[in-house]
Amino acid sequence: MIKLENVTKIYPPDVKALYKVNLHIKPGEFVSIVGQSGTGKTTLVKILIGEEKPSQGKIVVGGWDITNIGPAEIPVLRRQIGVVFQDFKLLHRKTLFENVCFALQVCGEPQSKINNIVPQVLKIVGLENKMHRYPLEVSGGEQQRAVIARALVHRPKILLADEPTGNLDSINADEIIEILQKINKFGTTVLLVTHNRDVVNKLRKRVITIENGLIVGDQAVGKYIL
Amino acid sequence: MFLLSILRVIKFSLQDLARNVWLSVITIIIIVLALLSVNLLLIVKVLGLAAIGAVKEKIDISLYLKSDGEESRILALKSRISDLASVKEVAYISQQAAVESFRAKHQDNPEILQALLELGTNPLAPILVIQPKDINNYEDLIVSLNKIEDPLIESRNFADHKTMLAKINDLTDKASRAGLALSLLFGLITALVVYNTVAVAIYTHKREIGIMKLVGASTWFIRAPYLISGIVYAGLGVAAIIIIIYPLLSFFQPYLAVFFYGFKINILEYYNNNFLTIFGLEFLVVTLINFLASLVAVGRYSKV
Ligand SMILES: Nc1ncnc2c1ncn2[C@@H]1O[C@H](COP(=O)(O)OP(=O)(O)O)[C@@H](O)[C@H]1O
Numbered sequence: 125m126i127k128l129e130n131v132t133k134i135y136p137p138d139v140k141a142l143y144k145v146n147l148h149i150k151p152g153e154f155v156s157i158v159g160q161s162g163t164g165k166t167t168l169v170k171i172l173i174g175e176e177k178p179s180q181g182k183i184v185v186g187g188w189d190i191t192n193i194g195p196a197e198i199p200v201l202r203r204q205i206g207v208v209f210q211d212f213k214l215l216h217r218k219t220l221f222e223n224v225c226f227a228l229q230v231c232g233e234p235q236s237k238i239n240n241i242v243p244q245v246l247k248i249v250g251l252e253n254k255m256h257r258y259p260l261e262v263s264g265g266e267q268q269r270a271v272i273a274r275a276l277v278h279r280p281k282i283l284l285a286d287e288p289t290g291n292l293d294s295i296n297a298d299e300i301i302e303i304l305q306k307i308n309k310f311g312t313t314v315l316l317v318t319h320n321r322d323v324v325n326k327l328r329k330r331v332i333t334i335e336n337g338l339i340v341g342d343q344a345v346g347k348y349i350l
Numbered sequence: 351m352f353l354l355s356i357l358r359v360i361k362f363s364l365q366d367l368a369r370n371v372w373l374s375v376i377t378i379i380i381i382v383l384a385l386l387s388v389n390l391l392l393i394v395k396v397l398g399l400a401a402i403g404a405v406k407e408k409i410d411i412s413l414y415l416k417s418d419g420e421e422s423r424i425l426a427l428k429s430r431i432s433d434l435a436s437v438k439e440v441a442y443i444s445q446q447a448a449v450e451s452f453r454a455k456h457q458d459n460p461e462i463l464q465a466l467l468e469l470g471t472n473p474l475a476p477i478l479v480i481q482p483k484d485i486n487n488y489e490d491l492i493v494s495l496n497k498i499e500d501p502l503i504e505s506r507n508f509a510d511h512k513t514m515l516a517k518i519n520d521l522t523d524k525a526s527r528a529g530l531a532l533s534l535l536f537g538l539i540t541a542l543v544v545y546n547t548v549a550v551a552i553y554t555h556k557r558e559i560g561i562m563k564l565v566g567a568s569t570w571f572i573r574a575p576y577l578i579s580g581i582v583y584a585g586l587g588v589a590a591i592i593i594i595i596y597p598l599l600s601f602f603q604p605y606l607a608v609f610f611y612g613f614k615i616n617i618l619e620y621y622n623n624n625f626l627t628i629f630g631l632e633f634l635v636v637t638l639i640n641f642l643a644s645l646v647a648v649g650r651y652s653k654v
């Protein structure tokens with residue numbers, strides 16, 4: 125589903141964010157990526173959604189070589205990959221429901237489809253009772269759940285979550301991880317970037333460890349080893 | 351689906367205008383000022399051309415002849431003048447015709463008519479009214495007319511129309527140049543202001559744009575609202591100028607009519623007859639300026 129071959133990313137002038145990274149993630153996997161701050165984890169996520177171009181190497185997502193993806197194709201790629209970042213990136217003037225609708229509206233989807241999908245994804249993340257509240261009227265965990273719901277509206281094959289629990293307490297964090305596992309059970313490949321030792325150890329799934337832009341560990345049933 | 355997208359884009363664009371109301375108002379005011387100067391330029395042009403046309407119409411040279419001149423000799427003189435290269439037309443007004451037109455002109459003034467009666471004889475001279483072919487050869491014509499020595503000619507009345515024309519020309523030229531410079535200046539300011547307004551609008555929507563990109567909105571969908579706002583500004587600006595210019599024209603038309611007394615100048619009618627051309631063209635030009643300015647701003651501030 126995701127294949128990186130010798131991917132190197134150098135930010136000008138000479139920051140080596142990623143160095144000769146080789147990675148193969150199969151469809152339906154749940155993979156955690158761990159590593160200290162500034163080791164290139166977010167850069168990896170950005171390369172996967174076409175926000176950054178690799179300096180070297182080859183990237184294939186869902187059989188599609190996106191190494192030299194053009195601006196016109198980026199929207200197509202992003203409708204196949206759901207993304208969740210640490211900061212919630214919700215519009216405060218819109219309700220959670222409207223925030224999720226927005227993602228479909230701006231992609232030109234018909235209202236009937238929006239009416240059909242939005243309640244479904246809000247139900248998956250357990251927000252069906254709070255969807256008409258504004259972001260600042262709910263907890264951080266609930267905001268992040270709305271972001272996950274929004275990431276699901278295109279029924280993506282891949283969900284990338286870059287430190288989704290970074291701003292949350294452990295109870296809210298656990299809930300988010302549960303939701304990610306649920307989504308993974310539906311067949312979506314999940315890539316979770318995290319700092320959180322407990323989360324990784326509880327998951328008992330594949331763990332990839334990055335250090336200074338290099339992959340230094342890849343365990344099928346991993347532990348947070350740093 | 352495409353239509354739906356367009357409707358959504360227009361909705362976003364209008365929301366955007368509303369959200370930055372004051373910026374929108376200022377933008378539209380600048381557009382209105384630009385259009386006002388363009389329209390003043392147009393009015394000056396129209397008035398100038400009309401005035402010149404009217405003066406040209408009225409330019410003729412009168413040769414006053416002796417009252418006792420024989421009709422046949424007068425006609426001979428007339429045909430001789432007609433043969434001059436720079437003459438367009440010569441009209442002969444006989445003594446009888448002259449007095450009749452005098453009476454017609456003063457028919458409401460019994461005192462003058464009474465005076466004419468008391469004179470007993472016809473005091474008016476027969477006249478040859480000469481129209482020049484080309485106003486620029488006016489001096490040549492006068493030279494050749496001065497060369498004609500005929501005992502029939504009583505007096506020559508060569509008013510200096512040329513200086514007057516030159517003055518009108520000069521005045522409209524200067525006004526046009528000032529108007530053009532002003533219009534270009536306002537055009538430039540419009541482009542800058544629209545550019546700035548769109549840049550600010552994009553800046554205030556940074557979050558939205560970021561999210562739109564993240565969830566896979568197409569580039570055109572992200573950019574179109576800002577391009578459309580440029581067009582909406584143009585539309586609102588032209589609508590405003592129509593609302594402003596008509597009362598102005600109606601207000602000044604009577605004064606113009608007095609000032610250009612005797613000339614057929616109706617600026618209001620001119621605007622009515624050319625409504626679509628004038629405002630359509632103005633809309634197109636402003637739209638083009640705004641579209642280009644927005645395009646540059648969008649290109650610069652909303653990189654994919
Ligand atoms: N846009 C950028 N320009 C220059 N350097 C960057 C940029 N983004 C990230 N970096 C650098 O690249 C390295 C990896 O960053 P990042 O991928 O964000 O790490 P992580 O997500 O693991 O904390 C860091 O040293 C960071 O300073």
Ligand SMILES: [Mg+2]
Pocket residue numbers: 165166167286
């Ligand atoms: Mg990061």
